[in-house]
Amino acid sequence: MKKSSKTAMVSAALALALSGAAFAQMQPPIEDPLMEPTPTAEVTFGQLDKNSDGYVSKSDVPADHELALQWSEADTDGDSRLSRAEFDAFENPIEEEESEE
Numbered sequence: 001m002k003k004s005s006k007t008a009m010v011s012a013a014l015a016l017a018l019s020g021a022a023f024a025q026m027q028p029p030i031e032d033p034l035m036e037p038t039p040t041a042e043v044t045f046g047q048l049d050k051n052s053d054g055y056v057s058k059s060d061v062p063a064d065h066e067l068a069l070q071w072s073e074a075d076t077d078g079d080s081r082l083s084r085a086e087f088d089a090f091e092n093p094i095e096e097e098e099s100e101e
Contacts, residue, residue: 043067045087055081 043065048056058080061068067082067090074082074090082090 045084048087055083056087057081 043062045056048060050060058068058071061071067074067087070090074086076086076089077083
């Protein structure tokens with residue numbers, strides 16, 4: 001084989017290998033539909049009560065946190081803020097036993 005043919009083949013193989021690596025980096029990760037979503041990290045009342053006034057406002061809660069998504073259920077007295085008792089009741093709901101008929 002001539003030197004120029006070998007050089008062309010090596011160059012073509014190198015270009016092919018590099019383009020494959022670049023393509024692989026551009027692909028988004030494949031998500032497994034059976035995997036459960038990662039739970040939002042646990043946040044304590046003290047971490048959310050940034051001004052230490054004894055209440056948590058909705059703006060203190062990360063938008064994607066379960067508490068923000070279910071704010072109206074947690075704010076039982078409707079005062080647009082959560083007391084320690086409301087926060088604890090939301091985080092640790094009392095499971096009602098199903099009555100037998």
